Amino acid sequence: MLDHFFGEQAVANVYLYSAPLHILIILFEMFYSYSHKKHFYNTKDTLTNIYMACLNYGLDIIMKAFAIGVMFYFYEHRIFDLEYSSVWYWIGVFLLQDFAYYVHHYVDHHSRMFWAVHVTHHNSGYFNITTGFRSPVLQPLYRYLFFSPIAFLGFNPWHIMAAYAIIQIYGTWVHTKTVKSMGILEWILVTPSHHRVHHASNARYLDRNMGMGLIIWDRIFGTFEKEDPNYEEVRFGLTSEIEDKGPLNIVFHEWKDIWRDASQPDIKFSDRLKYIFYPPGWSHTGDFKTSAKLRAEERANRQK
Numbered sequence: 129m130l131d132h133f134f135g136e137q138a139v140a141n142v143y144l145y146s147a148p149l150h151i152l153i154i155l156f157e158m159f160y161s162y163s164h165k166k167h168f169y170n171t172k173d174t175l176t177n178i179y180m181a182c183l184n185y186g187l188d189i190i191m192k193a194f195a196i197g198v199m200f201y202f203y204e205h206r207i208f209d210l211e212y213s214s215v216w217y218w219i220g221v222f223l224l225q226d227f228a229y230y231v232h233h234y235v236d237h238h239s240r241m242f243w244a245v246h247v248t249h250h251n252s253g254y255f256n257i258t259t260g261f262r263s264p265v266l267q268p269l270y271r272y273l274f275f276s277p278i279a280f281l282g283f284n285p286w287h288i289m290a291a292y293a294i295i296q297i298y299g300t301w302v303h304t305k306t307v308k309s310m311g312i313l314e315w316i317l318v319t320p321s322h323h324r325v326h327h328a329s330n331a332r333y334l335d336r337n338m339g340m341g342l343i344i345w346d347r348i349f350g351t352f353e354k355e356d357p358n359y360e361e362v363r364f365g366l367t368s369e370i371e372d373k374g375p376l377n378i379v380f381h382e383w384k385d386i387w388r389d390a391s392q393p394d395i396k397f398s399d400r401l402k403y404i405f406y407p408p409g410w411s412h413t414g415d416f417k418t419s420a421k422l423r424a425e426e427r428a429n430r431q432k
Contacts, residue, residue: 139286139289139290139292139293142290142293142294142297143293143297146297150257150297150300153257153301154256154257154258157169157256157257157304157306160306161256166305168254168255168256168305168306169254169256169258170254172373173252173253173254174254174256174258176252176262176373176375176378177252177258177259177261177262178258178261179375180248180261180262180263180264180265180378180379181261181262181263183263183265183379184263184264184265184267184268185263187265187266187268187269188268190268191268191269191272195268195271195272196272196285196286196289198272198273198276199272199275199276199279199285199288199289200279200285202276202277202279202280203279203280203282203283203284203285205280206279206280206281206282207280207281207282208281208282209282210281210282210283212284212287217283218287220283221278221283221287221288221291222291222294222295222341223342224278224281224283224288225275225278225288225291225292225295226291226295226339226340226341226342226345227345228274228275228277228278229274229292229295229339229340229341230338230339230340230345230346230349231274232271232274233246233338233339233340234338234351235274236264237335237338237407237408237419238335238407239405239406239407240382240386240403240404240405240406240407240408240410241386241404241405243382243407243408244382244383244386245264245265245266245267246264246267247264247366247381247382248262248263248264248265248378248379249262249263249264250327250365250366251365251366251369251370251378251381252364252365253364253365253369254364255303255304255305255324255327255364256303256304256305257300257301257303257304258303259303259327260299260300260301260302260303261300265379266379275288275289275292295340295341296340298318298340298341299318299323299340299341302318302319302320302322302323303320303323303327304320305320305324306320307319307320307321308320308321309321314343315343316342316343316344317341317342317343318337318339318340318341318342318343319343321354321355322337322339322343322346322352322354322355323337324355324362324364325337325353325354325355325362326338327362327364328362328363328364329363329364329365329366329367330359330360330362330363330426331367331422331423331425331426332353332356332359332423332426332427332430333353333362334367334419334422334423335351335419335420335423336351336352336353337351337352337353338351367417367422382408386403386404389403389411390403390404395412396412399412407419407420409421409422
């Protein structure tokens with residue numbers, strides 16, 4: 129049984145078995161939205177989410193052999209020989225995978241080159257289960273690099289990717305406005321409330337709640353922010369919305385902006401590199417608006 133979900137075909141099996149449940153949950157959310165006039169869904173936006181998922185999945189298939197090969201290289205030179213039969217092995221692979229995703233996600237939000245890939249997951253003004261499928265198209269090109277250290281420690285790459293698939297499925301389900309609170313689980317798990325904060329463009333919520341399965345990493349490393357019902361209503365999308373919602377621009381608009389900024393005349397070479405690798409919003413003129421600065425300004429205004 130474990131081989132079925134943690135062997136070579138594990139990732140495909142996990143997604144295959146979860147597909148009917150995804151469909152049921154999406155249909156329920158659509159029905160709830162329609163019957164309660166909530167307007168959670170927009171046809172064009174939903175089709176865009178599906179389009180993005182297909183592109184991501186296609187590149188993922190192309191990259192699979194290379195990515196697994198890199199991870200197995202690290203696994204063959206592993207530090208420890210770990211026993212699969214130990215319950216601590218499986219706890220370890222899930223905890224380390226979830227932490228690796230937290231680091232990966234943090235980098236996606238704090239380096240503009242990675243943000244240019246990840247931004248496609250955030251440039252929708254809607255928030256529903258299908259938003260979870262709005263995957264960054266180019267992410268399969270480098271995602272495995274964040275997971276390779278786990279293989280180097282001694283965890284089988286197939287187990288790592290299966291754990292990622294399971295956690296990712298849970299992470300898809302938290303893209304919803306239908307669940308207000310999960311009670312005591314709010315302290316441990318990433319919940320819909322936490323993830324609404326993550327997708328918000330309100331200054332107070334920018335670049336908060338980076339976890340996918342567990343919220344403990346955000347609590348430990350200071351990136352946690354609770355959804356505040358007394359604060360302004362959550363606004364989904366980007367701080368500066370894109371006008372062109374075409375399929376190519378949705379994927380590449382931030383790359384075009386990076387080129388525009390980095391190719392300005394009469395700026396230092398080091399500044400050109402900073403436009404690529406520094407946090408989104410950085411500017412060589414000093415009047416930049418990074419998420420950290422916007423949060424600080426919002427906090428100062430709130431305390432007046």
